[in-house]
Amino acid sequence: MTARARVGISGWTYPGWRGDFYPDGLPQRRELEYAAHRLDTIEINGSFYSLQRPTSYRKWAEQTPDGFVFAVKGGRFITHMRRLADPHASLANFFASGILALGERLGPVLWQLPPTLRFDADLAASFLAELPRTTEAAARLAGDHDDKLSGDRVLAETDEDRPIRHAVEVRHESFADDAAREVFAEHDVALVVADTAGRYPKLFDVTADFVYVRLHGDEELYASGYTDSALREWAGRIGAWTEAGLDVFAYFDNDMKGYAPHDAQRLAELLT
Template identity: 60%
Template structure:
């Protein structure tokens, strides 16, 4: 349970205590929640030193989901991705070690359902950290001198796909994801994008809650959170469930995430300072 990102100026003095140093915001968030969706990796390749720092700032049981680069999803539309995937994994993702959670791929609203493109992309994805490290070693010259190409242990690497074009609303799409063991993101978007509830991965369910009344803005009522809690309890029978609130405009995401975590009995033991 967590939020999509953590660097939001409006959270300062609201969720984050007044006077908290900006460099300690992740540390503070990780004391309130158990996970975060790392979205800086969507906008640009990060550096191994950043991933090492994020690892060091968080408790042992904290987990990062990592958002795949928009250059792959939005510019290349998943095509010709082998070297781009090598660069992504070489940028430091594997430095998260045991704190690496699922990798999220968010497709643009203009990208239509094309099973051939999806199948080729899925085939290129490394499914464990050793394979990811071997792929990372094939990075291009842009990562020379700043690549991370090793792993401390062999662990599975799992993936979730969020789609935003209505052409994906066909029975063949979740069937294709199930065939390739990719989670179909359950995206609550105030009716803006397609909505799926199928469990298409063998052990993973991935939710992104963008706002149920107004995209990115509206908070979730107690009744709405209870409905999500009931759904999540069902999914947790046989699956790990990752839930990220993306309704950050009005500083609702952290409060909603903590409230839902408490409903499910997975909240942090918090003091009265936050």
């Protein structure tokens, strides 16, 4: 199949976007629907802060058109509190919380590491080995959830077996190393290409069969917009990756001043 590039935004509920990207008078409950008809992918960020519910994932899927894809951000309990240690139980809870309700709209799962977490080959390898690579594997893992989840807060089945891709956004300079690249490549997990106004490492290494890009702002983290020249540079990079047969998922997280959805639409336009 021909490689494809998708461009979207990180989250969709931002009061400052109302009356700008979102038209005046648009009900908040329809903001996802509005964004999903103008972009073909969005990151679900609420899943990073707490376990969501199957009913929420199902509702989000119903509000988006055919062909739309969500990326889902992995829980900070796993990445920031547990710091990837002994992840089986917490991963089981995460995948039992309803992610599989997205069905064919489930795209990559994003794991963002804290800036203080250094590269440890054994820790990274053990975590990556635990990640389910298909929805059937995720359903089996979800069956190991603990008593933090019960009843209608659990979904441990899938309507169809589909592959699951994983991407990891690292924020410590120790990951800019051949040993780290080798571990991620061995497990076919993408190292995120993150543009963070120079605060964190910007890695362009391809370690999986797809590329995951997060654009947080090139001059001011989360706040600055991208010039047309900068967007053309990113379009060139993304075009080169797709020509090499790699799917690309790119998300704008420069949401503070409302640039993200506009930059995403412009980049998508440049890629057509």
